Amino acid sequence: MTDDLAAHVAGREAWARSARGPLALVNAQVVDRPQPVWPVAGEWAPAVGGLTVTATSSDGVVVDGDPVDGTVLVAGDASVVPSTVAFRDGLAGTVHGTTLRVWDPASDAIARFARIDRFAPRPGGLVTVGRYEPWSGLEAPGHLTDAAGDPLPVAGTIATTVDGAAVRMTAVRSAPFHGRPRLQLIVQDATSALPEDDPGSSYSMGRFLYLDEQTGLDASGGSAAVTLDWELLVLPPCAFSYQYACPVPPEENRLSVAITAGERHPVDVRGAVLH
Known part of the structure:
Protein backbone atom coordinates (compact mmCIF):
# COMPACT_ATOMS: atom_id res chain seq x y z
CA MET A 1 0.00 0.00 0.00
CA THR A 2 1.41 3.40 -0.96
CA ASP A 3 1.82 6.15 1.62
CA ASP A 4 -0.97 8.18 -0.05
CA LEU A 5 -3.38 5.24 0.04
CA ALA A 6 -2.45 4.44 3.64
CA ALA A 7 -3.21 8.05 4.60
CA HIS A 8 -6.53 7.85 2.74
CA VAL A 9 -7.47 4.63 4.58
CA ALA A 10 -6.52 6.07 7.98
CA GLY A 11 -8.50 9.23 7.27
CA ARG A 12 -11.59 7.29 6.27
CA GLU A 13 -11.56 5.15 9.41
CA ALA A 14 -11.02 8.23 11.59
CA TRP A 15 -13.98 9.88 9.85
CA ALA A 16 -16.20 6.82 10.36
CA ARG A 17 -15.72 6.78 14.14
CA SER A 18 -15.55 10.56 14.65
CA ALA A 19 -18.08 12.57 16.66
CA ARG A 20 -19.81 13.64 13.41
CA GLY A 21 -19.09 10.47 11.49
CA PRO A 105 -19.75 10.05 20.12
CA ALA A 106 -20.04 7.02 22.44
CA SER A 107 -22.61 5.16 20.32
CA ASP A 108 -22.89 1.39 20.31
CA ALA A 109 -21.94 1.38 16.62
CA ILE A 110 -18.64 3.17 17.34
CA ALA A 111 -17.89 0.70 20.13
CA ARG A 112 -18.54 -2.25 17.78
CA PHE A 113 -16.69 -0.86 14.76
CA ALA A 114 -13.27 -2.32 13.97
CA ARG A 115 -12.31 -1.17 10.49
CA ILE A 116 -13.39 -0.67 6.90
CA ASP A 117 -12.61 -3.88 5.05
CA ARG A 118 -11.02 -3.34 1.64
CA PHE A 119 -10.11 -5.33 -1.41
CA ALA A 120 -6.40 -6.12 -1.46
CA PRO A 121 -4.67 -3.46 -3.61
CA ARG A 122 -3.60 -4.70 -7.02
CA PRO A 123 0.06 -4.33 -7.95
CA GLY A 124 0.21 -0.85 -9.40
CA GLY A 125 -3.37 -0.18 -8.34
CA LEU A 126 -6.45 0.02 -10.56
CA VAL A 127 -6.30 3.31 -12.41
CA THR A 128 -8.07 4.20 -15.64
CA VAL A 129 -8.13 7.31 -17.79
CA GLY A 130 -11.32 8.75 -19.18
CA ARG A 131 -13.10 11.77 -20.54
CA TYR A 132 -15.44 14.09 -18.69
CA GLU A 133 -18.13 15.76 -20.80
CA PRO A 134 -20.21 18.39 -18.98
CA TRP A 135 -23.95 18.84 -19.35
CA SER A 136 -25.68 22.15 -18.76
CA GLY A 137 -29.03 23.08 -17.26
CA LEU A 138 -29.89 19.57 -16.15
CA GLU A 139 -30.94 18.27 -12.76
CA ALA A 140 -30.53 14.75 -11.50
CA PRO A 141 -33.61 12.52 -11.59
CA GLY A 142 -35.38 12.16 -8.28
CA HIS A 143 -33.78 8.79 -7.48
CA LEU A 144 -30.26 10.22 -7.70
CA THR A 145 -29.71 11.74 -4.28
CA ASP A 146 -27.06 12.30 -1.67
CA ALA A 147 -26.88 10.55 1.70
CA ALA A 148 -29.38 13.03 3.16
CA GLY A 149 -31.91 12.24 0.43
CA ASP A 150 -31.43 15.59 -1.34
CA PRO A 151 -31.38 15.59 -5.17
CA LEU A 152 -27.94 15.94 -6.72
CA PRO A 153 -27.45 18.02 -9.87
CA VAL A 154 -26.11 16.15 -12.85
CA ALA A 155 -22.73 17.50 -13.96
CA GLY A 156 -22.11 15.37 -17.06
CA THR A 157 -20.73 12.02 -18.11
CA ILE A 158 -17.42 10.26 -17.64
CA ALA A 159 -16.38 7.67 -20.19
CA THR A 160 -13.61 5.17 -19.42
CA THR A 161 -12.68 1.50 -19.83
CA VAL A 162 -12.49 -0.72 -16.73
CA ASP A 163 -11.01 -4.20 -17.05
CA GLY A 164 -11.84 -4.20 -20.75
CA ALA A 165 -15.41 -2.91 -20.37
CA ALA A 166 -16.20 0.49 -21.93
CA VAL A 167 -18.57 2.50 -19.72
CA ARG A 168 -20.13 5.95 -19.77
CA MET A 169 -21.32 6.97 -16.33
CA THR A 170 -23.35 9.90 -15.03
CA ALA A 171 -21.41 12.20 -12.73
CA VAL A 172 -23.05 14.56 -10.25
CA ARG A 173 -21.81 17.62 -8.45
CA SER A 174 -20.92 16.88 -4.87
CA ALA A 175 -20.26 19.22 -1.97
CA PRO A 176 -16.95 21.11 -2.25
CA PHE A 177 -14.00 19.38 -0.62
CA HIS A 178 -11.28 21.54 0.93
CA GLY A 179 -12.90 24.51 -0.81
CA ARG A 180 -12.74 23.01 -4.30
CA PRO A 181 -15.57 21.63 -6.45
CA ARG A 182 -15.61 17.94 -7.13
CA LEU A 183 -17.52 15.37 -9.11
CA GLN A 184 -19.04 12.19 -7.71
CA LEU A 185 -19.80 8.85 -9.30
CA ILE A 186 -22.39 6.67 -7.56
CA VAL A 187 -21.50 3.20 -8.82
CA GLN A 188 -22.66 -0.37 -8.50
CA ASP A 189 -20.64 -3.19 -10.03
CA ALA A 190 -20.67 -6.97 -10.13
CA THR A 191 -19.26 -7.20 -6.60
CA SER A 192 -22.35 -5.37 -5.28
CA ALA A 193 -24.59 -8.31 -6.22
CA LEU A 194 -22.69 -10.91 -4.18
CA PRO A 195 -23.68 -12.01 -0.65
CA GLU A 196 -21.93 -9.90 1.96
CA ASP A 197 -20.05 -12.91 3.35
CA ASP A 198 -18.51 -13.58 -0.10
CA PRO A 199 -14.87 -12.37 -0.04
CA GLY A 200 -15.42 -10.86 -3.49
CA SER A 201 -18.43 -8.77 -2.44
CA SER A 202 -18.87 -5.08 -1.70
CA TYR A 203 -21.75 -3.08 -0.19
CA SER A 204 -24.93 -3.95 -2.09
CA MET A 205 -26.17 -0.38 -2.63
CA GLY A 206 -22.94 0.67 -4.30
CA ARG A 207 -19.96 2.90 -3.66
CA PHE A 208 -18.77 6.44 -4.39
CA LEU A 209 -15.80 7.66 -6.39
CA TYR A 210 -14.87 11.33 -6.11
CA LEU A 211 -12.81 13.33 -8.56
CA ASP A 212 -11.29 16.39 -6.93
CA GLU A 213 -7.81 17.77 -6.30
CA GLN A 214 -6.13 14.47 -7.14
CA THR A 215 -7.29 14.74 -10.76
CA GLY A 216 -6.76 18.46 -11.24
CA LEU A 217 -10.35 18.60 -12.50
CA ASP A 218 -12.39 21.76 -12.07
CA ALA A 219 -16.00 20.55 -11.95
CA SER A 220 -17.23 23.93 -13.19
CA GLY A 221 -15.12 23.78 -16.36
CA GLY A 222 -15.51 22.08 -19.72
CA SER A 223 -14.58 18.77 -21.26
CA ALA A 224 -11.47 17.32 -19.66
CA ALA A 225 -9.32 14.23 -19.45
CA VAL A 226 -9.68 12.59 -16.05
CA THR A 227 -7.90 9.92 -14.06
CA LEU A 228 -10.00 7.49 -12.03
CA ASP A 229 -8.22 5.76 -9.16
CA TRP A 230 -10.59 2.93 -8.27
CA GLU A 231 -8.63 2.18 -5.10
CA LEU A 232 -10.35 5.33 -3.77
CA LEU A 233 -13.85 3.85 -4.07
CA VAL A 234 -15.55 4.55 -0.73
CA LEU A 235 -18.66 3.34 1.04
CA PRO A 236 -21.65 5.70 1.31
CA PRO A 237 -22.70 6.80 4.80
CA CYS A 238 -25.70 4.45 4.61
CA ALA A 239 -23.29 1.50 4.77
CA PHE A 240 -22.55 2.53 8.35
CA SER A 241 -25.93 3.70 9.66
CA TYR A 242 -29.59 3.05 8.87
CA GLN A 243 -30.20 6.73 9.66
CA TYR A 244 -28.97 7.66 6.16
CA ALA A 245 -30.86 7.19 2.91
CA CYS A 246 -28.96 5.11 0.37
CA PRO A 247 -28.54 6.78 -3.02
CA VAL A 248 -29.64 4.67 -5.98
CA PRO A 249 -27.12 4.60 -8.83
CA PRO A 250 -28.59 5.47 -12.22
CA GLU A 251 -28.84 2.57 -14.64
CA GLU A 252 -25.78 3.61 -16.64
CA ASN A 253 -23.69 3.51 -13.44
CA ARG A 254 -24.57 -0.14 -12.75
CA LEU A 255 -21.56 -1.85 -14.23
CA SER A 256 -21.35 -5.50 -15.27
CA VAL A 257 -17.63 -5.64 -14.50
CA ALA A 258 -16.37 -6.57 -11.00
CA ILE A 259 -14.32 -3.70 -9.58
CA THR A 260 -12.23 -5.47 -6.94
CA ALA A 261 -10.71 -2.30 -5.52
CA GLY A 262 -11.47 0.13 -2.73
CA GLU A 263 -13.72 -0.30 0.28
CA ARG A 264 -15.92 -3.38 0.73
CA HIS A 265 -17.82 -3.25 4.02
CA PRO A 266 -17.56 -1.80 7.53
CA VAL A 267 -16.83 -4.67 9.90
CA ASP A 268 -17.19 -5.11 13.64
CA VAL A 269 -14.76 -6.40 16.23
CA ARG A 270 -15.76 -10.01 15.38
CA GLY A 271 -15.02 -9.46 11.69
CA ALA A 272 -18.70 -9.50 10.71
CA VAL A 273 -20.30 -6.89 8.47
CA LEU A 274 -21.51 -4.11 10.75
CA HIS A 275 -25.04 -4.02 9.38
Missing part, protein backbone atom coordinates in the same frame (compact mmCIF):
# COMPACT_ATOMS: atom_id res chain seq x y z
CA PRO A 22 -21.81 8.09 10.31
CA LEU A 23 -21.41 5.70 13.24
CA ALA A 24 -22.23 8.50 15.68
CA LEU A 25 -25.59 9.31 14.06
CA VAL A 26 -28.22 7.67 16.28
CA ASN A 27 -31.34 9.43 15.01
CA ALA A 28 -32.33 11.56 12.03
CA GLN A 29 -35.93 12.58 12.59
CA VAL A 30 -38.02 14.76 10.30
CA VAL A 31 -39.80 17.38 12.40
CA ASP A 32 -42.93 18.44 10.50
CA ARG A 33 -45.01 19.33 13.58
CA PRO A 34 -44.31 19.89 17.30
CA GLN A 35 -42.93 16.63 18.68
CA PRO A 36 -40.32 15.04 20.92
CA VAL A 37 -37.20 13.53 19.38
CA TRP A 38 -35.52 10.43 20.77
CA PRO A 39 -33.22 10.29 22.72
CA VAL A 40 -32.96 13.99 23.60
CA ALA A 41 -34.98 16.45 25.65
CA GLY A 42 -37.29 19.23 24.51
CA GLU A 43 -40.20 19.67 22.13
CA TRP A 44 -39.13 20.37 18.56
CA ALA A 45 -41.08 22.17 15.84
CA PRO A 46 -40.46 23.38 12.26
CA ALA A 47 -39.51 27.03 11.80
CA VAL A 48 -38.17 29.35 9.13
CA GLY A 49 -34.42 28.80 8.98
CA GLY A 50 -34.38 25.61 11.04
CA LEU A 51 -36.26 24.24 14.04
CA THR A 52 -37.37 25.58 17.38
CA VAL A 53 -36.84 23.75 20.64
CA THR A 54 -38.88 24.33 23.78
CA ALA A 55 -37.26 23.18 27.00
CA THR A 56 -36.67 24.12 30.59
CA SER A 57 -33.30 24.73 32.21
CA SER A 58 -33.55 21.35 33.96
CA ASP A 59 -33.64 19.58 30.56
CA GLY A 60 -30.00 20.41 29.94
CA VAL A 61 -30.41 21.58 26.31
CA VAL A 62 -27.76 24.11 25.26
CA VAL A 63 -28.07 26.07 22.00
CA ASP A 64 -25.19 28.23 20.80
CA GLY A 65 -23.63 28.04 24.24
CA ASP A 66 -26.72 29.17 26.18
CA PRO A 67 -28.96 26.87 28.27
CA VAL A 68 -32.51 26.81 26.93
CA ASP A 69 -35.31 27.93 29.22
CA GLY A 70 -38.24 28.61 26.91
CA THR A 71 -38.35 28.45 23.12
CA VAL A 72 -35.37 29.24 20.89
CA LEU A 73 -34.48 28.89 17.22
CA VAL A 74 -31.94 26.27 16.19
CA ALA A 75 -30.51 27.49 12.88
CA GLY A 76 -30.07 24.82 10.23
CA ASP A 77 -26.86 23.87 8.49
CA ALA A 78 -27.84 25.94 5.43
CA SER A 79 -27.77 29.11 7.56
CA VAL A 80 -24.88 31.56 7.44
CA VAL A 81 -24.09 30.53 11.02
CA PRO A 82 -25.61 27.13 11.87
CA SER A 83 -26.47 26.54 15.50
CA THR A 84 -24.58 24.23 17.80
CA VAL A 85 -26.71 22.08 20.09
CA ALA A 86 -25.52 20.11 23.11
CA PHE A 87 -27.47 17.66 25.24
CA ARG A 88 -26.72 15.63 28.33
CA ASP A 89 -24.43 12.60 28.21
CA GLY A 90 -22.28 14.14 25.48
CA LEU A 91 -24.94 14.00 22.76
CA ALA A 92 -25.12 16.77 20.16
CA GLY A 93 -27.60 17.92 17.54
CA THR A 94 -27.55 19.47 14.09
CA VAL A 95 -30.43 20.57 11.87
CA HIS A 96 -30.60 19.71 8.17
CA GLY A 97 -33.71 21.18 6.57
CA THR A 98 -36.49 20.01 8.89
CA THR A 99 -34.50 17.01 10.17
CA LEU A 100 -32.91 16.93 13.60
CA ARG A 101 -29.81 14.77 13.62
CA VAL A 102 -28.66 13.44 16.98
CA TRP A 103 -25.01 12.44 17.35
CA ASP A 104 -23.57 10.23 20.08
